[in-house]
Amino acid sequence: MSPRFSVVVTAHNEGDAIAACLHAISRQDGVADDELEIVVVDDRSTDDTAGVARACAVEGLRLIRIDEAAATSLTARQNALDLGFRAARGQIVLVLDADALVEPDWLRRMTAQILDGRADAVAGRVRFRGGGALAAWQSVDAAFYLGVCWLLSWLGLDRGVLFGNFCFLRSAYLAVGGFAAIGPTLTEDLAFARSLARTGCRIAYDDPTVSVRAAPDWQSLIARAKRVGSGPVAPLSVALAAWMALLPIFAIAALASGSAALWAAFAVRYLAGAAFVAANLLAGGLRRLLPLALFYEPLAIAIGLWVIVAVALDPRVTWGGRVYRQPGKDPVKAP
Template identity: 30%
Template sequence: MAPNGAPHVGGLPFGGGRYVKVSLISTVKDAGAHVGEFLASVRTQTRPPDEVVIVDGGSTDGTWERLRAEPGIHALREPGAGIGRGRNVAIRAAAHDLIAVTDADCLLEPDWLEHLVEPVERGTADVAAGFYRPLATSLFEVVSAAVSVPERDELDRGWMPSSRSVAFRREVFDAAGGYPEWLEVGEDMYFNHRLRESGARFELAPDAVAWWRVRPTLAATWRQYARYSEGDALAGMYPHRHALRFGVYAGAAFALATRRRSLLTAAALGGAAYAWKPLRRTWTRLAVAPERRPAAVAMVAPMMAFVDAAKMWGYARGLLVLRGTRGRVAPAEDRA
């Protein structure tokens, strides 16, 4: 233990002030359109990372060449690697014991890293749960993001960070077994659960903001949420949440089919409560363009139904895959 009671990791004292070195890691594949902006946002950090490690999963659009030419970047090439494996490779290649993770299609606020690592540096947390906001320009993107991306005042102590914006000690990464390489999507949430199960201390870092690019089309949005939910099924995550979603929509369909006033009233009230947060987010995020609010509000309910349909489709597909593999998608040591 350090003199002040803070634990040591790899000889570096946590909790003794800002002298713990941090490795920033990310993965990338075919991000030529955005990687330059991402790297620029890394270079302008008020608390620069001591090391940047980026694993390329086999880009063919010039991304790899751009990374290799970028000064100060430790670029590794791992063709065919998924996000989980890419992150594990980057972390194991990193030199330091404080790891910050983001995605290479994000834009980082200049003080992102400074705020993100603060809870871990001062020794009050093993995992710092940063925040992310939608980088949305079209009305479609604003409404799509409002369905799933919370506002800061909605966060609570149980907030599970996306690996677009998270920092942790190497010790807890090792204790959790790293990111699951067998899981193509949802690997960060699975890793979060493993961190909590290992006893890691989480702390919110809501001022650590990464801007996340929202999918720009219906087709891309469908694929995104269907894949997320398929990953949930394969990893055994959130079964009650998915069962509730199926049940709610089945109940709404029954109410419409029977046309019983009491059931229709209950369905309408339940739907209004369900839509309240997305409606509020939409209204808030269009404060700079109030003339767009009526159209956006009208889009919220259809967008919610569309996203939920994608989630149900993906979850059902994942369950079918599980059934076909007799539940052996995950390695034995990763199965609950």
């Protein structure tokens, strides 16, 4: 008998995190052992990720090992995900990072809209743990991003999701032709969401939250931002860029002219942005981070400028254990 649900976890040198992740997945309320399988794709790990996963002895675990990067134009991460998605036997596939921690009701809540026939895919919330400014910043950033995605979805435009907490009908992945049809990209979750939307799949946004580790330092955060910024031009990227650009444009124009009307426009734009961030923090249960709504956009703009400089100095992007000279192609070597 095939399971109803397949949780796919790709891992690259995650021996210190995979055990907690697997145990959390295995403790789902209202899910029988034969209804759930966990597919771990160990993607060229040089630590003992596979051994730690096996030692967990969780029910329904299937371990797939990749020894060498596939000779395709796809990224290593895309190849690992594709292998896991195609190996999955469940009707519904859920995706998590190897450092994810989930609550016991996570699976039930994530899949409810698909099982009820209201959606073909569901994007959940992601928050970052680890304490400090980096975890707080990334949690606010994720809340803002998913808020924009929900708004674009409501408007009927292309939107994104986060593979850190996502589920979909396996048949939908096969219908779009998998990543081979989608093509190489370093923003595989955004590309997949756009492909689903083009085939008429309904993507819902829901509350179940997954906790993942924050970036260890600002350099790692900038490296991640370089990868995210390498995605193609789309309604999502245009909307984000245009909205953010208004803030410095109004500020510079007001400073240059001294116009009271422009200062008022700047204030309205700034407060509207802070209110949008605050609303999404409240929706995600992140009330303690509300003060950061006042600082999010200025810091996001500063980080964006930092990324532009970083790309100019070194356009290479590290992702999935490989280094890419160009977005989604031309791998150099494992770092």
